[in-house]
Amino acid sequence: HRMDARSLWLCRWYYSSTCQWVLSLTIFLILALAFVETPSSLASTSDVRYRLAPWEPPCGLTEGLEALCLLVFTADVSVKGYLVGWAQFRKNPWLLAYLVVLLVSLVDWIVSLSLVCQEPLRVRRLLRPFFLLQNSSMMKKTLKCIRWSLSEMASVGLLLAVHLCLFTMFGMLLFTGEKDDGPDRERLTYFRNLPEALTSLLVLLTTANNPDVMIPAYSKNRAYAIFFIAFTLIGSLFLMNLLTAIIYNQFRGYLMKSLQTSLLRRRLGTRAAYKVLSSLTPQGVGVKPQDVLQVLQKVQLDSDHKEAIMEKLHSRDALLSADEFQKLFDTFDKRVTKEHPPRPEYQSPFLRSAQFLFGHRYFDYLGNLMALGNLVTICVFLVLDADIRPEDRDDFVLGILNCVFILYYLLEMLLKVFALGLLGYLASPSNVFDGLLTIVLLVLEISTLAAYHFPHPGWKPEMLGLLSLWDMTRLANMLIVFRFLRIIPSMKLMAVVASTILDLIKNMRAFGGILLVVYYVFAIIGISLFRGVVVLPANSSLAPDNGSAPCGSYEQLEYWANNFDDFAAALVTLWNVMVVNNWQVFLDAFQRFVGPWSKIYFVLWWLVSSVVWVNLFLALILENFLHKWDRRGHLEPLAGDSGASSQ
Amino acid sequence: HRMDARSLWLCRWYYSSTCQWVLSLTIFLILALAFVETPSSLASTSDVRYRLAPWEPPCGLTEGLEALCLLVFTADVSVKGYLVGWAQFRKNPWLLAYLVVLLVSLVDWIVSLSLVCQEPLRVRRLLRPFFLLQNSSMMKKTLKCIRWSLSEMASVGLLLAVHLCLFTMFGMLLFTGEKDDGPDRERLTYFRNLPEALTSLLVLLTTANNPDVMIPAYSKNRAYAIFFIAFTLIGSLFLMNLLTAIIYNQFRGYLMKSLQTSLLRRRLGTRAAYKVLSSLTPQGVGVKPQDVLQVLQKVQLDSDHKEAIMEKLHSRDALLSADEFQKLFDTFDKRVTKEHPPRPEYQSPFLRSAQFLFGHRYFDYLGNLMALGNLVTICVFLVLDADIRPEDRDDFVLGILNCVFILYYLLEMLLKVFALGLLGYLASPSNVFDGLLTIVLLVLEISTLAAYHFPHPGWKPEMLGLLSLWDMTRLANMLIVFRFLRIIPSMKLMAVVASTILDLIKNMRAFGGILLVVYYVFAIIGISLFRGVVVLPANSSLAPDNGSAPCGSYEQLEYWANNFDDFAAALVTLWNVMVVNNWQVFLDAFQRFVGPWSKIYFVLWWLVSSVVWVNLFLALILENFLHKWDRRGHLEPLAGDSGASSQ
Structure with a gap:
């Protein structure tokens, strides 16, 4: 590391918050480009039945932005290189990779421009998440930690594979039978040939086809259920949880x-x-x-x-x-406890007692009670109006009630400001949240009244302006539901859990970043592999139940919006596969649309996201909570070992 | 505790293995009665379409057995009562409950006999699992541990309930729209009224209806996906894992x-x-x-x-x-390492070198390789024969190959016995497993050859005796697949994991017992609530796809075998709900068959089995593995604190 005055000045300037903020913004920009670039996500839906041609950016727009970002990264890498010196630079694989990625991106960018943006493949889109990775030391650390546990994960993976293979062979030998027999129907449906049997049992490992896969055989003879129950028990309960244990064991003490x-x-x-x-x-x-x-x-x-x-x-x-x-x-x-700003001092004894009254916590409780009451009224109206179509509803009583409640909220806010002073009111985040929503509600209510006048029975005005009366009421009600979250700090148990979750989110940025990287890479790969393969069959109508598709297929379930035709759609599709339920539908559909090799992509995504990442997340949550619960026992020795752990 | 000589003799006799074995057998018997009693499970299938009237035991048979069991329990409780004395007996809630359960069972038994087994409800069936509970001190301890963590679980449950309610209201306000609109279809399908919206989101919390529930709205506008993703993220990833953390925190150190x-x-x-x-x-x-x-x-x-x-x-x-x-x-x-019995000593140098050769571990590896080879040949034939119907297959080559492999296995066994001596061979459990399967295979092969003669091309004999040639081959192949498990001890990683799983099973008996109790109680309640409610619609044929039932319904998926008409069927149905996938089908079907209150039963079972028990199981696995991995670090201080922890 260079230590001369100019380098130090450069170093200070480089690590200043402005500079780092510009870098973060650039990373965000280059990642966000994927939403705008050629398979553009700027359409309201990705459903192949309803979507219109989205706005495509003209060639050069996104490329220009990208060039800007790449310039910033070039500056970044040169400053970093200058600061650490060439000798250090050569030894640091991250910096070398940064340089290589930048060079490849630039070359790809030039190729792209020279082909007037018509190139078949954009390599640099795949490389973009690297900029996010290299900028965060926590993410690099987490990656290292994951790499360490890979070998143990692989051993459990091998065990899972052996389990899967043995049961597949066993199943194929078991489910053969005379025609029209239970086992024979099982064979024809789920164990037709080796790849299909393997897929059926792999999906069963995630329990996504649980009762269905056993139905044909189990309907004929109940003993066949033992095969499937044993498979799920060993695979899904033992081996999958074993994987969790291994990952948790690796990450235990990681936070520490x-x-x-x-x-x-x-x-x-x-x-x-x-x-x-x-x-x-x-x-x-x-x-x-x-x-x-x-x-x-x-x-x-x-x-x-x-x-x-x-x-x-x-x-x-x-x-x-x-x-x-x-x-x-x-x-x-230590956490510095902020002092509350002093309360305003009033002269009159009446004002003083009023201040005591409205500054008391019972007044808070009354506010919570009113919020709950408002929620209950909305709930009652939802139940009453359930069977009435939106345009036939009479919003008179609810309109009046909402008016009253919003007035109460305003009163509560004003009284609190009076009791605590403006600064004292704003010092608590719960009050800020409350006040902000009250003001928004007030604005909404006033504009409703201005546009549609006062409510009266049979109040059914025509739509005026942007939102109809019904939409205004809905929006107000949603805000009231949202405002109900203010009760969280009042309930002790919920406050503890909520604060732990907030802490967790801070600790989780590295994990979230890695998830983002994985999603990004898989989405880009998915787009380049599967873009445009989901097409509406020519003879099908838009009617929801045309009955021609077999039950449980992609077409019958109308999963048309789950495709890889643009980046946002790809993200949602990947999320749906990650949640694992019904992922066999995607496996089956893309096998029919593209070919059996598409299974590799989905199984790989399942392994990375659902098996590894979700377990990682569970490990992190366990670690965080246990750490929080143990804090009293552990903080002292940590603060006490002044230099024992120095190398 | 009485200490006189007669009591001591009684105590020793009572805790002798014979006596305890009789007690265990009695408990097993009284629990197993549920399979035979009036909704008898002695039919090959529980499918309402195919099942025949099962054999029902005559009145008095199961009652007689039950009386015998109750007599044993009466003896048990009186011995226990005599040994601890009345003063202790009064203070022990378990013993008092034992007495009460016995009395209630006896009264119920008398009522049952006096009504000639036609009574509408058997209370004593519900109470039977208590006999299992009170006999195991580990299960009592585990129950106590669960009771301690109930309050914390309840707090997370409350959080989950608030999360669910807020999102339900938000969803109901969000998904209202003009006719034929995406949100309106969403409303009509999943958010029709408050109970249905609540059910939809409760099922989404288990991810069992994941892509389906968002499809109508998401097809119209992709922004609606955010609502469902946020709900799953908070509910399923955060709060559910939080529950796991709480349960694990409670059970950490439980084993220790x-x-x-x-x-x-x-x-x-x-x-x-x-x-x-x-x-x-x-x-x-x-x-x-x-x-x-x-x-x-x-x-x-x-x-x-x-x-x-x-x-x-x-x-x-x-x-x-x-x-x-x-x-x-x-x-x-300490674990005592058994000494291997000495190898037989041969005089001739040729025999000695042969002994060295066949006793070497490379010979084991060769055996594993041969087993793998056999597996591969079976696999190849499965792939080749996949599209040929069973009766058209030519088993000539596979028959010959299996013959050769089985001869090799026999040879391997004999050579090993020669090298290690009979006692040395039997000392290793892996060899015993191996040898046993080889002998069974040999018997099977010889009987095949005896019945169907030697294989020749186009070998298609008529069926003789119990099994056809094809069934014989299948059975042999299954045994060969099963025999392949002998490779587990040879692979170090797998051996560690497998031995940990075996250890786990030992530690898990208490948990397994509690699961058994819960299953038993819920199955009996389910039978008394839902017996006979699943009936085939009068106008339906047996054709698999009659197209009249909507896709994804109980009828279309042919879940007919998943009912509560007998004990075994109830167990499988409960298993399928516990695995959670597609449980909304059961919720919907039983709501239609019985009434909306049936949801309470299924949600309760989901809470007990999937939420609490599966998390408990995960906690136990984590605890066991971390304990095993930490053993070197922990065993020393444990063995060292000679009297520090004595009270």
Whole structure:
């Protein structure tokens, strides 16, 4: 790492929040291009029956944006290369790969432009997720962790494969029989030949065809059920959970380790800072609080923590020893509890008692009760109106009730502002959420009243403007349902779970990023393989049940919108396969549309997404919750081992 | 606990293996009665289309058996009551419940006999699983553990319920639209009214209707997919996994704790034995090895461990101190490695080299290779014969090949017996498995040859005896596939996993017992609620696709065999609901057959089996594997804390 003044300035500039923000924006932009590029997703539906030709960007538009992004990445890699120096650069596989990916992208871009955007394959689209990967150190770490556990996963995979093969052969030997017999129908439906039998049992491993696959044989003789139950029990309950155990075992302590590493790095940093600052004092054995204050003022830090540290520094005069200096920065591990802004002070005793009344938490509870009451009224009207068609409904009573409730919400907000002061009201995120929704509701209600006047019985005005009265009411009701979420912090159990989930989301960015990368790559591959293969049969009408397609087929289930004709549709299709239910329909349909090799793509996606990633996610959730529940027991030893784990 | 000589004799007699075996047999018998009793399962199928009237036992037969079992239980409870004494008996809820259950069963039995077995409801059938529960201390412990975690599970359940309700209301407000619109079709199909919308989303929580539920709306506008994806993401990925985390957190250390408790009990026992034995010596400070030997000879113990201890005792003369005595019995924690019986010694150098050759592990590998080869040939013939109907197949080549392979297996067995000696051969369970299957194969082959003579091209003899030639070949092939499992111990990774699974099964008996109890109770309730409600519509033919039933309904999918008309059918139906896939078909069908209240039964079963039990199972697997992987780290401190954890 270069250490001269210019490099340091460059380094500081490179890691400044503006610069990093530009880089993140560029990554987002280049990834988002996939929605706009040639199989454009800018149509309201991907259903082959209803879709219109989407707007296609003219050649050069997305390419121009892409060139801009690639320029930013070139600048990024050159700055990084300059900072670490060529010797380091050569040894770092990530940086080398970055360079290669950039070069390939540029070449592909030039080829693309020279062919006036008519090239058959865009290699660079596949490579784009790499920019996301290389920019996050957490994602690189997670990838490394996944790589470590691959060998153990492979061993369970082998076991699963052996299990599958043996049961397939057993099944094929079992289900042969005379004509019109149960076993024979089983053979003709699910065990016709080896690949089909293998597919049937692979799908059974995910339980996606569970009762169906056993029906023909089981209807004839109940003993055949044992074969299928044994298969599911061993495969789905034992071996799949074994995989979960292996992945969890690998990721146990992963969070702990990464916490410890970041703690260690920070300690090393503070130690280095101490060394530098102590060299300023004549004796060289301590740090003057003033020096620290000076440095702190120049440094970008979380303002709450900064203030806490500065307060501590102001209160002492003597030199700081190394231990004290270290302890000073341990404040970063603690959560600083913000002080509530002071409540406004009123003179009149009446106002004071009103303030006490409306600032009390029982007033909050009353608000929750009113929200619940509003929810119940909406619910009652939904039940009452269930069998009436939307255009025949009478919204008079609900309109009046919503008016009343919204007025109450406004009153509640104003009274709270009066009791707590504006700053005090805005200090709590739950109040902000509440107030924002109340204002939106108020605006909606006022505009409804302005457009359609006051409600009266048989209130059925014509549609005016953008939304009909019914749509306005629906929107208001949805917002009221959404506003009901304010009760979460009031219920202790739910608050704990909700805060854990919020913590989890922070920890999960690396996993989410990897999921994004995997989705992106598979979607692009899927588009290049299966684009345009789903076509409506020529003789079919748009009638929903034309009866010509067999039950349970892609056509009968009307899965027409689940295709790979554009990026957004591909994402939803991949999601549906990841959720695993009914994925045999996709296997079967694409086998008919494209060929049996399409199964490889879907099975691979199932392995990556449903088997590996979902288990990874479960492991992460387990790790996070157990860590949270154990925190009291573990935080102390972690904070205590000052240098024991340093290398 | 009574301590006089007669009580001790009774106690020893009661806990003798014969007595406990009789008790277990009685429990098994009374539970197995459900298969024979009035909705008898003794028919080959439960399909309402094909089933014949099953054999019903005459009134008094099962009742007689039941009376016998109840008598044994009465004896059991009176012995137990006598041994613990009335004061203890009154305080023990399990024993009191045992008495009550017995009394209720007896009264119900008398009522049943006096009504000549025509009573509408048998309460005692519901109570039978209690006999299994109270007989196992592990199951009682597990139940207690489940009871502890119920409150936390309830909190997540509440969260799930709130999630479900909010999304249901949101969905009902979202999916209303003009006629023939996507949202309107969505409303008419899945969000018709509040109960139906709730059911749709509850099923989506289990992902069992995943792409279908979003199809009508998603076909119209792709933005609607966000609603369903968000619901699945929050409900199925976050909250369900949260439940897993909570259950796992509760059961973490469960195994450890139960191990520690049993260790503690054993230590207390050895300590007490030491006290008693040391009082025999004049000084009272040690134990004579001869005394221990005398006691050991009278005690029933695992013979391997007993021999190991006796060997150690023989080698010393001095008195044993308390610590040495304790250490002596720690051998029980260690696995005694059995010594292989000595190989037979041959005189001739030729025989010796042959022995070396055939006793070598490479000879094992050759055997595995041959088994694999046999499997491959069967596989090839399955692929070749896939499109030929069974009666047209020519089994000549496969017949010859199987003959050759079976001869090789025989040769391998004989050579191994020659190399290792008969005892050495039988010492390894893998060889026993191998040899047994080889002998069965040989018998099968010889009887085939005897009945159908030697194979020749176009070999198509008439059926003779019980099985046709084709069935004989199939059976032989199945046995060969089964025999292939012998490779498991040869592959290290698979051996580890397989041995862990075997260990798991031992630890899992308590969980399996609880599952059995739950299945039993739900099956009996299901039979009394839904027996005979599945009837074939009068105008329907037996043709598989009569086209009158809508796609995806119980009738079209031909789930006729999945009903509650007898105990075995009820078990399979419950299994299919537990696996969760397509359970909405059952919900819908029984709603039509019986009424909407039937949903409560199925949702309750889903909660108990799929949500709680499957998560419990996952927790147990995680616990077991992590324990196994950590064993080296944990066994030492466990064995070291000699009395720290004693109360």
